Amino acid sequence: MNGIPMEHGLILAAILFAIGLAGLMFRRNMVFVLMSLEIMLNSAGLAFIVAGTAWEQPEGQAMFLLVITLAAAEASVGLALLIQLYQRFRTLDTDAVSGMRG
């Protein structure tokens, strides 16, 4: 067996990243926005794993661990804000919070 070329792994990560990005740009519901962010962070983690395993170093996985920690923290704060958003505006629409502009 020849193994997997590193760029294949990275391309997979890039695809997931781009999908998350697209979701971030066109979703209005904040639940979906947060999920898109999770997808993007996860894809960055995947890229680290790919690089780490290609170089056969544990640092890649260590970075992944940090990413996952961040994702958890981000999710908890994001969801707290989401609950508060729903309390204030009775909607999950991120466009609702566009009172400041110009």
Next chain:
Amino acid sequence: MELAFYLSGLVAVLATLGVVTGTNAVHALLYLIVSLIAVAIVFFALGAPFAGALEIIVYAGAIMVLFVFVVMILNLGQGAAEQERIWLKAQTWVGPSILAAVLLGVLVITLWRGNTGLVIEGETLTAKAVGATLFGPWIIVVELAAMLLLAALVTASHVGRLPSATSGEHSGGDQ
């Protein structure tokens, strides 16, 4: 091993597409969990079983459950899915999707051209090696992670408070 990588990679992409295009939050969450598990299998295939296990336990297990809880608390009904469908009109998503596709195209071309020739053999990197790194030279980052989680915890507990005592904008009491 290659087969597992490509197959689960495909599943991950499809499931992720399902997430961002979904109209029902719970369904989307399930898609996301599928996607995360597929990514975990990718990790296994690449030879990072520790990361794969964490992906399932922390991501699919903990974070997604948090999401599910919140969606349940908010108890969005059928109207919400309908609303999503209205929001997802073509003019909303085409532009951003093209932009993302262009970015992806540039990234893929770059990745293709800058090929380093490294190949992932699938040698298993154990949790021990990861732990030795984290608790060796990286110990500061672990401590920082603790601070980060503390900050997140405080933020979430402060901001996420449900208005049990407060009844309106002008009420002063928060205790």
Next chain:
Amino acid sequence: MLTSAHMMALTPVILVCATAVTVMLGIAWRRQHAATALVSILGLNLALVSLYLVYSAGDVSTPLLVFDRLSMLGMVLVLASTLACLTMSHAYLEGYPGRKEEFYLLMLCAAAGGMVLVASQHLATLFFGLELLSMPLYGMLAYTYRDKRSLESGIKYLVLSAAATAFLLFGMALLYSQSGRLDIAGLLAGLESSGGGAWALAGAGLMLVGLGFKLSIVPFHLWTPDVYQGGPGPAATFLATASKAAVFIVLLRIVMVAPAFHVEWLHTVLGGLALLTMIVGNLLALIQTNLKRLLGYSSIAHFGYLLVALVVADGLAVETAGIYLITYLMTTLGAFGVVTLLSSPYSGEDASALHHYRGLFWRRPYLAAVLTVCLLSLAGIPFTAGFIGKFYIVALGVEAGRWWLVGGIIAGSVIGLYYYLRVMVTLYLVEPGMRGRDAPDNWGMKAGGVVVLGLALLVIAFGVYPTPVIDWMSVLTSPVH
């Protein structure tokens, strides 16, 4: 492994973290606003003192962090800005009906993150320092979430900052996959040996997006005015000062340490962004009627000027960046400080609409004078600190022959002067009937008032007699040895 020398060098960071933990325990035991503020200020002062001891002990390098002169400079700037913000927070939160103490805890965490960030020589600490700096800010911005604007600014910053982080991480992963190293110096040394590479360049570009977002470089700037406007005064101040300073210093370190960043194309991109940033930032501020937004736009423009130092990246660039940064910090802290002192979270939105400031001089002459001095300095009028900074930047651009950038700075300054002047004139108008918002009567007695007054005096002192600061800066930014 950590040696005792490492622990010694880490003392300032540890002290700040310990203060945060103390505050947390204090909250659990008994809530006491004044005591919390006092403990926080004490902790930060201790950290500043310990910083001096660390500095005199010489350079120390742990696997992930380096404590050299640039880190010292960064830490001093972060700590001093945090100290100013904390002092203002006390005045600001005094009347807040909800829980006040968590704010200090969050700010201390963020300060620790900033300190780690400026000292990081490894992508892991860079990433985590940055996140530790940003994560508490979400909470700080949304702290007064009963005000819709505060909540809005928290949500905006969270979503966009997380996206920026994702960009940063993906860029790091690309750099890592090319070189197999994660420490900044080695990473880029590895790049050199492999003859550069498309992945690394793309990775650097993506990292630039992530860091550029935090510095609100155009076109990653759109969040800035909204977040500044909505966030509580002290949080916006912290975001505009400590946070930006820390991110800028780490960017400076990357550019200085890494020869790989001297790729001409990267410089072209950076130069283009700088030009765009200074022009767009100033243009956006032109007819703005909200002071906090205006300051937000002006901070965008100022970081456009600062980027010139990164584009030039040799000769006096580091010293220039240091000087500009310090003048920017003094001035911005002063200007935001006045806004913060005039606002209070329990009377609705912060006093930021320009008409709140109409005739401020006739009600609060010292506060108006402070704001005037700060605005003059932001406009770069001679004999204020801002002029010294701008002078250095222009001199740097001229020396390096970057005429486009010099032209941009001049054009930007012309536009800038217009809107700063407009605000200044507003302060002195007399308008019967219109009662603007007052700071509490005894503000002068309060620590916050003393801080802004001191800042204004510093701005003038530095403008008239800048030699000590310049000497200090040239020592701190002399090449890493």
Next chain:
Amino acid sequence: MGVSMSYLPLTFLLPLLGTFILALSRGHMSERGSVWVGVSSVGLAALVTAFITIQFMSGDQSAQTLTLWTWISVGNFTPTIGLALDGLSITMLGIITGVGFLIHLFAAWYMRGEEGITRFFAYMNLFVFSMVLLVLGDNLMLLFLGWEGVGICSYLLIGYYYRDSANGAAAFKAFLITRIGDVFLAIGLFLIFAELGTLNIAAILEQAPAHWATGDSLVRWAALMFLGGALGKSAQLPLHTWLADAMAGPTPVSALIHAATMVTAGVYLIARMHGIFDLAPDVLHLVGVIGAATLLMAGFAALAQTDIKRILAYSTMSQIGYMFLALGVGAYDSAIFHLMTHAFFKALLFLSAGAVIVSCHHEQDMRKLGGLWRRLPLAYMGFIVGGAALSALPLVTAGFYSKDDILWQSLAADQKGLLLAGLVGALLTSLYTVRLIIGTFHGEMKSDHARNAEPGRGLQHGLPLILLAVLSTFIGAMIHPPLSGVLPASPGESTEAGHTALELIAAGTAIAGIALAAWLFLRKREALARLVSGGPGASLWTLWNQAWGFDLLFDRLLVRPFRILVFILRRDIIDALFGLVASITKGLNAGLTRTQTGRVRTYATSMVLGATVVLIFLAFGQ
């Protein structure tokens, strides 16, 4: 006896102190107190100046410097904060503090009872402070600081009546246009510094001839940049448009801007940097040409105005044009001499105009005044003396000696074109001056404002007018600025051939102009009256008219084209150009503001767009 330089900082510290006291009183000070502080600070500065001048004149009149401290030291750049005193700066200092004091004194009368008088005097003192700093600084840095300060003060003072948004617009226009000049000046500064490595004026003048050959392209650029700066501040073509609008401020402000500060700064700058201009003869010539063009343009424009202040504004433009003309032919001391006499009679004219305006309840349209000479004798006297000086009435007025000097120098420099322009300008000056005086003070009273005019009283009103009137006569021309040794010799010093003839021509021009104007304006009015009365008288008049036909000829040959020309010049094309810049800026602002939608989605999209562009650049750029 040397000059005790330690007193010198008092000349600007006193006005600055005045500003501080007034500013920090934050409106709690009584009107009387404000006036006292505001006027006495400048008065004391004038006393100090007088003291220093006496010392200076009785000494050897050599240049002296006082170094205060070193500001920054970056590499070889070590600007010192220092003051320089020589014949040129002492002349300027005398004008600024002396005339400035009289204007302040008059302002105490003019502004009585006005709201915000404290603010007014705070700005005025700051204005004097900036201007003194400008002329005393021994390096271009300090000069630039004063230069900017003057700009800001003019903005604040022109927009003093801020309730009317038109005034704000005028203030902004003045600020923006002079600011364009400032940018040129700043570039010039950088050029000089990059080449010579110093900003010290004495050092620059010393090193420049060794560093550059005459006509070197760099020195030409530097001179051009300085010229750009001077054009903006001194309201010369094409940066002149702000001056007429700047009349929106209170009249003492106009007097201060036109006589003692601000517009003279450009003349001072060129005279001060004469070493640079001498190395770039073609730029120096351009200075003269611009001066000539401006004095003609402004002279025509002045004829078509009805607002008395606007007439005076255009006349200032025109007189500064004479100064530029003098500079352009290398007669630096003639320019400064005219600057001084102009300061006297222009201050007099503006203050008299102020007296008229206050007396007539802020009516300043000539068509609604008239016949005031009996009611306002002092103002009338001011206008007569000032107007005579302005139109250079021979022998008795100060303006004659200085203007004649300029014309003579241009002849001596063999610049016939400039000389001709100067002579035509002199004719125009007489025409509009007489028209102004006749329109305001003679004929019938055309409105109630004029009929109810109350003459001003008191020392504050009378003393400045009388003193300035005395200085506007030949007595003022006896003051000779101690400029020898500071400025290079004028072309006219080596020869005297043809001087007397030219003097006669110039005197003849002025007198002819006055006579022509008196005849034209008085006769035409009479004829109009007869035409209205009708009857046989009217047909007789028509007969005479056709018999001689002069009126018709004049009308066809001179008045019509002239009016068309005036009409064209009145609506400035250049003015529209600046409007274009402003509207482009505003348009960009509006467009960019639209990107601030407040939506997170938009913001994220902009970020991704930026990232894509950056990536494309990096991937395909090399």
